[in-house]
Amino acid sequence: MTCVAAAISISLSTGVRVLIGAEADAVTIAVRLVLPFVIAIPLGVVWFTKLEKLETSYRELLKDAARLAKSANSDPLTGLLNRRSFTEQFELAQGHDVRGHFLIADVDYLKAINDTFGHGVGDDAILSAAVALRKALPEASLIGRIGGDEFCAFVPQRDVGMEAATRNINQIAAREFRLRSGLDDATLSMSFGYLACKSRLGFKDAMKLADDRLYNRKRRRMLPVHPLVSKSIA
Numbered sequence: 001m002t003c004v005a006a007a008i009s010i011s012l013s014t015g016v017r018v019l020i021g022a023e024a025d026a027v028t029i030a031v032r033l034v035l036p037f038v039i040a041i042p043l044g045v046v047w048f049t050k051l052e053k054l055e056t057s058y059r060e061l062l063k064d065a066a067r068l069a070k071s072a073n074s075d076p077l078t079g080l081l082n083r084r085s086f087t088e089q090f091e092l093a094q095g096h097d098v099r100g101h102f103l104i105a106d107v108d109y110l111k112a113i114n115d116t117f118g119h120g121v122g123d124d125a126i127l128s129a130a131v132a133l134r135k136a137l138p139e140a141s142l143i144g145r146i147g148g149d150e151f152c153a154f155v156p157q158r159d160v161g162m163e164a165a166t167r168n169i170n171q172i173a174a175r176e177f178r179l180r181s182g183l184d185d186a187t188l189s190m191s192f193g194y195l196a197c198k199s200r201l202g203f204k205d206a207m208k209l210a211d212d213r214l215y216n217r218k219r220r221r222m223l224p225v226h227p228l229v230s231k232s233i234a
Contacts, residue, residue, distance in 0.1 A: 075145040077123060078130035086144025087203045090154050093142070094200050100156035102201070103194040104210040105133070105169070110149040117181070124180035125149075125188055132173035132190075136165055152207070158196065166192045191218050 073085035081089065090102075107129050114122035126149065133143050133151060142154040155162075170189055177188035193214030197206065 077126060078145050080130055080133075080151070081142065081144035083144060083146040086142060086146060086152055086154075089142050090152075090203050090206070093154060093156065094197065094202065097199055098156050099158050100154055100197055101158070101160060101162055101194050102197050102206040102210055103137075103153040103155065103162065103166075103192060104207065104214055105129070105151045105153070105166075105190050105192045106214065107149040108189045108191055117183075121181050121183075125177055128173045128176035128180055128188055129169075129190055131176050132169045132171075135172050136168040154197075162192075162194045166190075166194070193217065 073081060075082045080086075093100075107125050110122055110125055113125055126145075129149075129151060130143075130145065133153060137143065137153055137155055138157055138160060140156055142152075142156075144152050146152050155165075169192075173190055174186075174188045178184065178186045191214055193210040193212065193216075195206070195209050195213065
């Protein structure tokens with residue numbers, strides 16, 4: 001920038017001197033050479049400092065935008081997808097005819113846990129379920145929290161053994177709950193409903209089918225009271 005300023009300054013002053021027929025002395029020549037540097041260097045420093053600050057501010061703005069986008073798409077407690085984001089991504093996958101399994105899960109006895117031990121322990125139950133779903137399901141799975149104690153997942157692999165996967169989820173959730181709650185005899189279980197997705201299955205239809213299966217399983221199990229809650233009441 002300084003060199004360009006010097007070149008322009010010298011060219012203009014030389015052109016003007018030629019036009020008016022004036023001769024330049026040594027002082028004039030020195031001023032023409034030095035003055036652009038004296039002016040341009042501070043201006044360049046100020047200009048590039050401002051550019052650097054603008055670039056830094058822009059990078060921070062992008063980070064903030066990314067954080068806001070993630071926050072808008074995530075459940076604040078678990079960090080899983082929220083209902084809206086899960087629905088959009090699931091239906092996008094179905095629109096591209098991606099096959100796999102749709103899973104719905106809920107935490108058993110969450111209200112009883114909240115009422116007996118407080119909502120802090122209830123949050124531990126929710127977080128334990130979220131950790132278990134992340135660990136037990138394949139990495140490419142979509143996992144979301146869609147309600148208080150309800151979770152959904154889409155596993156884009158048809159060869160996954162869902163019965164074994166749900167057993168694994170329950171084992172991890174129970175272990176995680178004991179660690180988080182600090183209750184040595186704590187137990188936690190989840191109920192599941194799942195199905196293989198047909199071509200272009202919508203979220204509402206998948207929810208209804210999986211929900212029916214989940215409640216059929218609950219009725220077959222017939223566990224009206226959480227074992228830990230019944231101990232505490234006794």
